[in-house]
Amino acid sequence: MRLQERDRFSLSFFSDWPEEDEQIEIARINTDFTSLNVKPSELCGREQILALQNEVAKCLYIDSSIRQFAVRTVRQLAPDFSDIESVKEREDIRDTSIVRGGNDLLTHSRSFAFLQEDDFVTPDHVRGVAEFALSHRIDAQDFSRHKRKEIVRMALDQANKKMYSRAR
Numbered sequence: 283m284r285l286q287e288r289d290r291f292s293l294s295f296f297s298d299w300p301e302e303d304e305q306i307e308i309a310r311i312n313t314d315f316t317s318l319n320v321k322p323s324e325l326c327g328r329e330q331i332l333a334l335q336n337e338v339a340k341c342l343y344i345d346s347s348i349r350q351f352a353v354r355t356v357r358q359l360a361p362d363f364s365d366i367e368s369v370k371e372r373e374d375i376r377d378t379s380i381v382r383g384g385n386d387l388l389t390h391s392r393s394f395a396f397l398q399e400d401d402f403v404t405p406d407h408v409r410g411v412a413e414f415a416l417s418h419r420i421d422a423q424d425f426s427r428h429k430r431k432e433i434v435r436m437a438l439d440q441a442n443k444k445m446y447s448r449a450r
Contacts, residue, residue, distance in 0.1 A: 338392065344388060344391075351441050352441075355434075356383040358440045359433065371382070379396045390415050391407040391408045395407045412438055413434050
């Protein structure tokens with residue numbers, strides 16, 4: 283898949299394959315709704331989902347320092363801006379979509395804060411979703427999934443250092 287196509291996914295998640303009996307149970311849980319006696323549209327319709335998204339966006343506060351932290355994290359994944367040697371020294375890593383990556387990182391951080399029943403987004407929310415929102419945006423063919431996750435962790439560390447050094 284080309285980078286332009288891969289970048290359209292706002293999250294990335296990998297896991298090992300379940301055992302056969304686990305997979306059968308997963309299939310049962312995800313497809314057996316006979317006991318509910320309710321249509322999915324009666325539980326939550328399109329309008330309700332959109333209204334909830336708007337409510338979350340309006341009432342879950344993101345401080346400007348959190349926006350800076352997220353943007354600085356994403357910029358660490360671009361060779362032109364990075365302080366990470368394994369990114370900076372690589373000419374084959376193209377700049378990822380740093381605008382879309384930053385927006386997605388903040389959107390997913392806000393969703394994570396909502397699911398944690400918090401009223402505002404913290405750096406921990408950003409850290410909690412960064413691997414899933416950013417690792418697939420690193421465009422280097424020879425980087426394994428593990429290496430990409432490691433680079434996202436280093437990007438978070440570098441952004442945190444920049445935030446801390448500016449706060450002094």
